[in-house]
Amino acid sequence: MKALAARRQDRRAPIVLLLLALLLTGGLYAVLAPTSADAAPVQASTNDIATGEKLFQANCASCHGPAASGTASGPSLIGVGAAAVDFQVGTGRMPMQMSGPQALPKPVQFDQEQINQLAAFVASLGAGPAIPTAEQVDPALGDVANGMLIFRTNCAMCHNAVGAGGALSQGKFAPNLWETTPTHLYEAMLTGPQSMPVFNDANITPEEKRDIIAFIDQQGGTSPGGLDLGALGPVSEGLWAWVVGMGLLIGAAVWIGAKSS
Amino acid sequence: MTTTATPTPVEKIAGGTADYLDQRTGIGTFVKTFARKIFPDHWSFLLGEIALFSFITILISGVFLTIFFVPSMTEVHYEGPWAAMNGVEMSEAFASTLRLSFEVRGGLLMRQIHHWAALIFMAAIVTHMMRVFFTGAFRKPREVNWVVGFLLLILGLAAGFSGYSLPDDVLSGNGLRITDGVVKAVPIIGSYTSYFIFGGEFPGQDLIPRLFTVHILLVPGIILALIGLHLFFVVLHKHTQYPGSGRSDKNVVGYPLFPIYVAKAGGYFFTVFGVIALMAATMSINPVWNYGPYDPSPISAGAQPDWYMLFLEGSLRLMPGFTEVVIGHYTLSLNVIIPAMVVPGILFTLLAAYPFIEAFATGDKREHHVLDRPRNRPFRTAFGVSILTAFFILVLAGSNDLIATHFHMSLNDITWAFRVLIFVGPWFAFWVTKRICLGLQRKDRELVLHGHETGRIVRFANGEYIEVHKPLDAHERWLRVQHDAIRPLEIEPAEDSRGVRRKGYRLDRMRQRLSQTFYEDRIEPVTPAELAASHSHGQHDAIAPAGEPAPAQLTGAVGGGQHLVDPQDETALDGRNR
Ligand code: HEM
Numbered sequence: 001m002k003a004l005a006a007r008r009q010d011r012r013a014p015i016v017l018l019l020l021a022l023l024l025t026g027g028l029y030a031v032l033a034p035t036s037a038d039a040a041p042v043q044a045s046t047n048d049i050a051t052g053e054k055l056f057q058a059n060c061a062s063c064h065g066p067a068a069s070g071t072a073s074g075p076s077l078i079g080v081g082a083a084a085v086d087f088q089v090g091t092g093r094m095p096m097q098m099s100g101p102q103a104l105p106k107p108v109q110f111d112q113e114q115i116n117q118l119a120a121f122v123a124s125l126g127a128g129p130a131i132p133t134a135e136q137v138d139p140a141l142g143d144v145a146n147g148m149l150i151f152r153t154n155c156a157m158c159h160n161a162v163g164a165g166g167a168l169s170q171g172k173f174a175p176n177l178w179e180t181t182p183t184h185l186y187e188a189m190l191t192g193p194q195s196m197p198v199f200n201d202a203n204i205t206p207e208e209k210r211d212i213i214a215f216i217d218q219q220g221g222t223s224p225g226g227l228d229l230g231a232l233g234p235v236s237e238g239l240w241a242w243v244v245g246m247g248l249l250i251g252a253a254v255w256i257g258a259k260s261s
Numbered sequence: 262m263t264t265t266a267t268p269t270p271v272e273k274i275a276g277g278t279a280d281y282l283d284q285r286t287g288i289g290t291f292v293k294t295f296a297r298k299i300f301p302d303h304w305s306f307l308l309g310e311i312a313l314f315s316f317i318t319i320l321i322s323g324v325f326l327t328i329f330f331v332p333s334m335t336e337v338h339y340e341g342p343w344a345a346m347n348g349v350e351m352s353e354a355f356a357s358t359l360r361l362s363f364e365v366r367g368g369l370l371m372r373q374i375h376h377w378a379a380l381i382f383m384a385a386i387v388t389h390m391m392r393v394f395f396t397g398a399f400r401k402p403r404e405v406n407w408v409v410g411f412l413l414l415i416l417g418l419a420a421g422f423s424g425y426s427l428p429d430d431v432l433s434g435n436g437l438r439i440t441d442g443v444v445k446a447v448p449i450i451g452s453y454t455s456y457f458i459f460g461g462e463f464p465g466q467d468l469i470p471r472l473f474t475v476h477i478l479l480v481p482g483i484i485l486a487l488i489g490l491h492l493f494f495v496v497l498h499k500h501t502q503y504p505g506s507g508r509s510d511k512n513v514v515g516y517p518l519f520p521i522y523v524a525k526a527g528g529y530f531f532t533v534f535g536v537i538a539l540m541a542a543t544m545s546i547n548p549v550w551n552y553g554p555y556d557p558s559p560i561s562a563g564a565q566p567d568w569y570m571l572f573l574e575g576s577l578r579l580m581p582g583f584t585e586v587v588i589g590h591y592t593l594s595l596n597v598i599i600p601a602m603v604v605p606g607i608l609f610t611l612l613a614a615y616p617f618i619e620a621f622a623t624g625d626k627r628e629h630h631v632l633d634r635p636r637n638r639p640f641r642t643a644f645g646v647s648i649l650t651a652f653f654i655l656v657l658a659g660s661n662d663l664i665a666t667h668f669h670m671s672l673n674d675i676t677w678a679f680r681v682l683i684f685v686g687p688w689f690a691f692w693v694t695k696r697i698c699l700g701l702q703r704k705d706r707e708l709v710l711h712g713h714e715t716g717r718i719v720r721f722a723n724g725e726y727i728e729v730h731k732p733l734d735a736h737e738r739w740l741r742v743q744h745d746a747i748r749p750l751e752i753e754p755a756e757d758s759r760g761v762r763r764k765g766y767r768l769d770r771m772r773q774r775l776s777q778t779f780y781e782d783r784i785e786p787v788t789p790a791e792l793a794a795s796h797s798h799g800q801h802d803a804i805a806p807a808g809e810p811a812p813a814q815l816t817g818a819v820g821g822g823q824h825l826v827d828p829q830d831e832t833a834l835d836g837r838n839r
């Protein structure tokens with residue numbers, strides 16, 4: 001201990017510390033970094049990559065550039081991984097149609113095979129998060145209560161307590177999650193589309209991601225108390241109290257009043 | 262029931278009991294006078310009853326909830342049917358709310374009845390208050406009852422807020438957090454008061470039990486007592502009535518309380534209860550299991566209070582944050598003080614004091630038992646509408662995130678729009694409403710003087726066309742001319758005959774200015790002279806409808822107006838035109 005304390009005064013100590021810190025971060029990164037595209041569930045064949053490239057040149061290159069390295073109208077896709085493509089194209093956000101505060105989902109334009117081919121092409125450009133396996137996103141394997149706790153500390157501020165959606169600044173918004181497939185849920189966390197932060201596996205472990213999926217699956221849109229009124233909280237309740245409650249009661253009052261005269 | 266010579270056993274018991282009570286308490290005379298009390302009939306007089314009946318519903322369902330709710334902040338781990346909470350640490354209050362919702366039979370229904378009834382209660386209070394306001398039912402002698410009513414409104418807010426916070430969920434906890442912030446923003450005593458309320462640093466361990474006492478004992482107790490006083494005043498002052506022929510400040514036209522009114526009111530209780538129960542059975546309200554147990558860190562999108570508190574949320578959301586000033590070592594949080602204290606302060610002071618302000622401006626000491634038609638008091642009506650507008654804008658501002666997502670607008674733009682609207686909107690609403698009121702009064706004058714347009718066009722032999730107008734019948738006319746035109750107050754000059762400045766002149770001058778603001782713009786009701794003049798004008802070109810005798814001669818003796826006799830029958834025939 002004494003020796004260590006003495007060395008602390010050494011001029012070289014900061015350098016040693018820096019090296020140690022770098023080593024540690026590097027090591028941590030190696031352990032925790034998103035798994036590379038090689039881990040994709042369906043091993044992409046060179047054939048897929050070639051077809052994917054053709055699809056990409058036809059549909060995406062105008063914005064993302066022929067080499068997917070980005071243009072003024074679209075970011076570079078090198079290293080975004082198969083998960084990002086599967087999410088963006090699978091929810092209909094890409095190819096983007098209209099510029100606005102946020103690329104909106106619209107009817108999906110490709111079938112799953114084409115999406116996989118596109119994903120394989122983009123993944124071949126640089127390592128990035130892969131499409132999760134069916135087991136990784138199976139709600140039945142998740143812990144609902146843990147999912148609730150993680151969801152409300154990480155997601156509820158944007159997506160509402162049960163994922164009914166909420167507003168962000170300047171016309172952006174966090175969408176409702178009840179119709180989102182488990183795979184897209186997982187991919188959204190992994191890739192952080194647009195204004196949403198990335199929740200990598202160090203932030204929220206794969207098991208915790210599955211817990212969240214289980215929570216959304218169990219609770220999103222379920223309502224033991226009757227109609228959920230959009231699960232939007234007290235504002236919609238107040239609106240219905242006035243419209244339905246006061247509407248019926250004043251209607252009845254007018255009817256009773258009319259009976260006399 | 263048919264009258265039989267021998268009473269049935271039930272009748273015997275009932276009669277016996279009544280007799281027993283009467284001999285000992287003399288209640289018979291009381292019931293008799295009470296039963297003969299006359300109550301005028303109008304749908305808007307039932308608004309107060311909605312408040313009363315929803316309050317009874319709240320009491321009944323509340324007693325049920327009290328049996329199962331545990332007002333404690335002791336931490337427990339939930340074990341129960343709701344998977345998303347299993348094993349989660351929470352306060353006993355929250356756990357017992359979950360138990361009430363999922364394990365106690367009928368518990369969820371009761372919770373929902375209680376909460377829907379609370380929303381309806383507040384909505385009914387506000388609509389009832391609007392009725393009383395716009396019809397001028399608060400004028401002498403009812404100013405005191407207005408103040409009692411106002412206290413009921415404030416207590417209703419207190420009841421709602423304290424109850425809303427009891428389950429100790431995240432959403433209501435956010436509300437308490439804001440309350441804590443508001444209390445702390447009070448200069449000098451703020452932080453001490455907050456420590457006092459929460460029994461230490463927020464959230465502390467004491468709040469839920471304290472709120473429980475406030476919510477189930479203190480507030481409902483005072484509300485009950487005040488409702489008693491309120492209704493006592495209604496009986497004492499007798500109920501007001503809408504203007505109409507045969508109704509004056511000296512009589513009440515209506516039905517006796519018993520049996521007609523009692524039957525109606527009794528029926529209406531079941532309607533109110535039924536509507537609330539229907540809503541509770543079909544529509545989810547305050548699903549605390551969605552929000553989860555309170556924890557100071559998370560907050561969810563769409564975090565808002567119940568609707569009656571939403572205006573405060575809105576005023577906080579509109580306030581720019583940079584208005585916090587630091588003086589020496591002290592922070593003056595104007596960004597909280599203005600929206601959370603000054604704004605409601607102004608709103609509530611205006612509401613509570615309005616009857617007195619108006620009486621001051623009117624200089625009127627008479628009793629009023631006939632209600633005003635809102636159009637005949639343009640200033641008051643416009644003032645009420647502008648307060649409602651401000652309230653409504655604040656409510657919308659409190660929902661700005663939902664407006665943004667549902668109408669795909671930018672949250673920032675909406676907030677800016679409301680920041681402008683909160684200043685412009687009430688003035689604009691005031692101006693428009695006043696114009697509409699004056700317009701309606703002109704329309705009334707026009708109708709009284711010239712009658713209804715019939716759409717019948719008659720051509721004279723000389724080629725002239727005229728439209729036949731049908732005069733108003735006496736009842737219609739009376740309704741349009743019965744009110745007083747209130748004119749601005751005249752005051753004595755500043756100096757008396759010897760040129761000495763008069764004491765109290767400045768107060769008088771202020772009063773006159775106020776009075777002018779109220780009554781400068783006005784349309785006076787038709788006077789009998791004007792009516793007569795218009796009739797004689799119509800007379801000379803009168804034509805007889807084909808095949809009918811000449812129209813009845815109209816004289817100045819018929820009709821209404823403050824100086825006219827109240828009409829007894831219908832006089833005018835369908836004959837006059839101009
Ligand atoms: C707990 C809440 C309240 C209950 C249960 C309640 C109940 C009633 C009832 C049943 C009546 C007679 C029927 C009617 O005119 O509607 C009445 C009259 C009246 N209320 Fe309320 N009320 C409440 C709150 C208020 C408030 C907030 C105000 C205004 C600040 C108010 C002012 C009045 C006045 C002035 C009358 C006499 C009206 C007249 O004679 O035309 N009340 N109330």
